Amino acid sequence: xxAADAPPVVLVHGTRxxxxxxxxxxxxxxxxxxxxAVDLPGHGARSAEPWSLDAASEIIAAAVDSLDRGPxxxxxxxxxxxxxxxxxxxxxxxxxxxxxxxxxxSTRGPWATPYRWVTGLVPRVPADRLARWNDRLLRRLxxxxxxxxxxxxxxxxxxxxxxxxxxxxxxxxxxxxxxxxPVLILNGEKDPVFRSGESDFARxxxxxxxxxxxxxxxxxxxxxxxxxxxxxxxxxxxLPASCG
Numbered sequence: 001x002x003a004a005d006a007p008p009v010v011l012v013h014g015t016r017x018x019x020x021x022x023x024x025x026x027x028x029x030x031x032x033x034x035x036x037a038v039d040l041p042g043h044g045a046r047s048a049e050p051w052s053l054d055a056a057s058e059i060i061a062a063a064v065d066s067l068d069r070g071p072x073x074x075x076x077x078x079x080x081x082x083x084x085x086x087x088x089x090x091x092x093x094x095x096x097x098x099x100x101x102x103x104x105x106s107t108r109g110p111w112a113t114p115y116r117w118v119t120g121l122v123p124r125v126p127a128d129r130l131a132r133w134n135d136r137l138l139r140r141l142x143x144x145x146x147x148x149x150x151x152x153x154x155x156x157x158x159x160x161x162x163x164x165x166x167x168x169x170x171x172x173x174x175x176x177x178x179x180x181x182p183v184l185i186l187n188g189e190k191d192p193v194f195r196s197g198e199s200d201f202a203r204x205x206x207x208x209x210x211x212x213x214x215x216x217x218x219x220x221x222x223x224x225x226x227x228x229x230x231x232x233x234x235x236x237x238x239l240p241a242s243c244g
Contacts, residue, residue, distance in 0.1 A: 005241050006032060006033050006034075006236065006237075007033065007069070007070075007071070007072055007073045007096045007097065007236055007239055008033060008034040008035070008036070008064065008067035008068075008069040008070070008072040008073070009029055009033045009034070009035045009036075009072060009073045009074075009075065009232070009236060010035075010036050010037075010038065010060060010063045010064055010067070010072045010073070010074045010075070011025060011026070011035065011036070011037040011038070011075050011080075012037075012038055012040065012056075012060060012074060012075065012076040012077065012080030012081070012083055012084050013037070013038070013039075013040065013043065013044075013077060013079075013080050014077040014078030014079050014080050014081075014102065014219075015078050015079040015160060015163070015164070016043075016134070016155045016156050016157055016159075016160055017043065017044075017150055017153070017155070017156075018039050018043045018044025018045070018150070018153040018154070018156070019037035019038060019039050019044055019045075019153070020037075020044065020149035020150040020151075020152060020153035021037075021077070021149075021150050021221070021222075022037040022221070023145075023146075023148075023149035023150070024145070024146055024221065024222075024225035024228075024229065025075075025221060025225065025228065025229050025232065028225075028226075028229045028233075029229060029232065029233065032233065032236075033073075033236060034067045034069055035067075036063045036066060036067055038059050038060060038063045039059075040056050040059060040079070040080065040083060040163075041055045041056055041059065041159070042156050042158065042159030042162070042163065043156040043159060044153050044154070044156070046059075047154070047156060047158075047159075050162070051159045051162040051163045051166070052166065053082075053083060053086045053166055053167070053170075054086075054090075056083040056086065056087070057083065057086050057087040057090045057091065060074060060083065060084065060087040060091075061087065061090075061091045061094055064091075064094045064095075065094070070096070071093065071094050071095055071096035071181070072094065072095065072096055073096055073097040073098070073099065073232075073235070073236050073239065074087060074088070074095060074097070074098050074099070075098075075099040075101065075232055076098070076099065076100060076101065076103060077101040077102050077103065077221065078101070078102045078103055078194065078218065079103075079163055079164070079167065080103070081100045081101060081102060081103020081104075082103055082107065082167045082170075082171050084098060084100070084103075085098075085100070085103070085171060085175045085176075085178070085179070088178055088179045088180075088181070089175070089178035089179075092178070092179075092180045092181075095179070095180065095181045096181055096239055097181050097182050097183070097184070097235060097236065097239045098179055098181055098182070098183045098184070099183075099184045099186050099231075099232055099235060100183065100184070100185050100186065100201070101186045101187065101220060101221065101228075102187060102188065102191055102194040102195070102218050102219075102220065103194065104185045104187060104194065104195055104196075104197050104198040104201040104202075104210075105193060105194045105195065105196045105197045106171065106172035106173065106196075106197045106200075107167050107168045107169060107170055107171045107172070108169055108170075108171070108172050112168040112169060123157075123158075123161060127155075127157050127158065130155065130157050131154065131155050131157075134151075134155055135151050138150065138151060138222075139151070141222070142222050146222050146225060147222060172197070172200075173197060173200040173201045173203070173204040174204065176201055176204035176205040176208065177204060177205075179205060181207075181239075182207040182208070182235075182238075182239060182240075183201075183202075183205050183207065183208035183209075184208075184209060184211060184231070184232075184235040185198050185201055185202055185208060185209065185210045185211070186211050186213070186220070186228070186231050186232070186235075187210070187211075187212055187213070187220065188212070188213050188216030188217045188218055188219070188220035188223060189212045189213060189214050189215060189216055190215060190216060190217045191216070191217050191218040191220070193218075194218055195212075198210050211231055213227045213228060213231065214227075216228075
């Protein structure tokens, strides 16, 4: 693949985080691709904006357009993965490939019950206390170069009930029928909840495959940044040339 053929890459963060989640991947991927990381509504620099999947899709579409290289490879983690599925449905012409990371579980049925409970519980805990817990957890588990950008950007706990309230009950493997581009389902090996439907998601798409990052959990891009980045890079290089 030549530099002219390389797809632009848009990175979409997960629950409560922001574009800062992708600092390890941004630094590595910028050597080979034009890359942008977005803040979803209610997160990061968009903290004051109300959440909606429609608005999230439009933010992703605007990021694709800003890179000015045609359809993009969109990489979505967790909440960002489901937002990316909605983007794929609404803007198929802007999608060259999709990486679903920690977002291949059905959000319908019994699986959703504990998450509905969490979305009800979070508003009852003061945001500053939740932030301190998250800061301590991230700093205990990961080196500063991996998580400090995330910590500096703060957390969107206030948006969590609205975001998951819209996602829960909405997505299952059937959402893959709206994705016209190739798909990489990229999960941490030790993320049993969010990879629980990976086989169903893969079977629902003619050009999807599953790849696991060994010993990684739900935050696979933090657990093994190099392996996560390498998987995205390899998938990007395999994508067919854009016709746009």
